[in-house]
Amino acid sequence: MKFLGITLILGLLAGVWAQIIVVRPQCDSPEAEEAALVAQDYLNAQHSHGYKYALNRIEDIKIYTKPDGDNTYVLEVDLLETDCHVLDPTPLANCTVRPKILTAIEGDCDVVLKKVGGVLTVTAFKCTTEESTEDMCLGCATLLPLNDTTALDFVHSSLATFNNRTVDVTYAVMEVGRMSSQVVSGGPIYFAEYVVVEATCTDDACVPLHDATAARGICSAKGLSTDHTVDCNMFSILIPVVDANIPVADANSTGADANSTADPVTPSMAPKDRGSLSPRHGLRHHKLTALHDPQLSGFLSAESAESAEVVPVAPAVAGAAAADPAAANPAPAVDAGSASDSSASAEVPVVVVKRDVPAAPTSSVVDTLTTQPDPIALVPVCPGRIRFFDS
Structure with a gap:
């Protein structure tokens, strides 16, 4: 009986995985662009120190789809620091990305989003923030x-x-x-x-x-x-x-x-x-929030815990709660367990954005999950175009 029970459970799990499909749109497709802009706006909303960041490149995108319409987007994006402080009301589109000669700051982020009923919601992310020191000229100003x-x-x-x-x-x-x-x-x-x-x-x-x-x-x-x-x-x-x-x-x-x-x-x-007046420990620039994954989504790699650099979390974008009542009650943060207090993730309000999304391009790669949740794409469709410069 025990053997039959285990066999039945495995069969049910196999059936569930067989219904999950991974779509790999082109990184420059309208669907990828929409998700990346939602991620950009959300990350900036959580960043209460330093400067706003602008999307530079979509590195990768996977869309995990299920028959019930519960789609999960997993994005890798490259962001660059602008000259607009986060308190500056200037629209991000009017902000200037810092050139390399002035020591550009780059944010590399993995972002997990849910899409239900055409609404994209960020549920988890991890970011690393580093200086772009390539092509620095001799005698140029250096960050202190x-x-x-x-x-x-x-x-x-x-x-x-x-x-x-x-x-x-x-x-x-x-x-x-x-x-x-x-x-x-x-x-x-x-x-x-x-x-x-x-x-x-x-x-x-x-x-x-x-x-x-x-x-x-x-x-x-x-x-x-x-x-x-x-x-x-x-x-x-x-x-x-x-x-x-x-x-x-x-x-x-x-x-x-x-x-x-x-x-x-x-x-x-x-x-x-x-x-x-300023951060401790000799930091030379303000960093994006490093990690937020309250539901332990499983879509972020173990590298998420490497950085303990967490900055204060700003309130959600105005109007988000009105767009989705669930956004006003984000899930409680998960106990970090063995992680140190300094690396614990702060609870982050959920930002909800809804846009009209074109159908996925025909050039997308579709994989059916049978034995593993992360298949290798059959056709290279990423990374996408560089908007400013290769950091």
């Missing part, structure tokens, strides 16, 4: 750690210059975006980008305002602490304040230096409180 004390002195000096030009408003540093230096005749000069927020100041201490009406903007400075230029552009619309009750994990306190016990970034700082 975001907690470099000399560069932070330059940031404060340049902000003081800007504050001296303003009337009735004083600004404090909210976040350092990037800092770099270049060796020229006479010594190094510094370049810095940092986000500022309206503040109230008493003597030498300034406390940023936290309400949504506080003015915010991004500043660019060049030169030395004693001789520099600085220009600040205020954001054109009000920036919503992130709800402090939303649970987040901060990459700024979980970087490469595992032995450090420094506190994470705090929004309130005195002018010389450099440590609270």
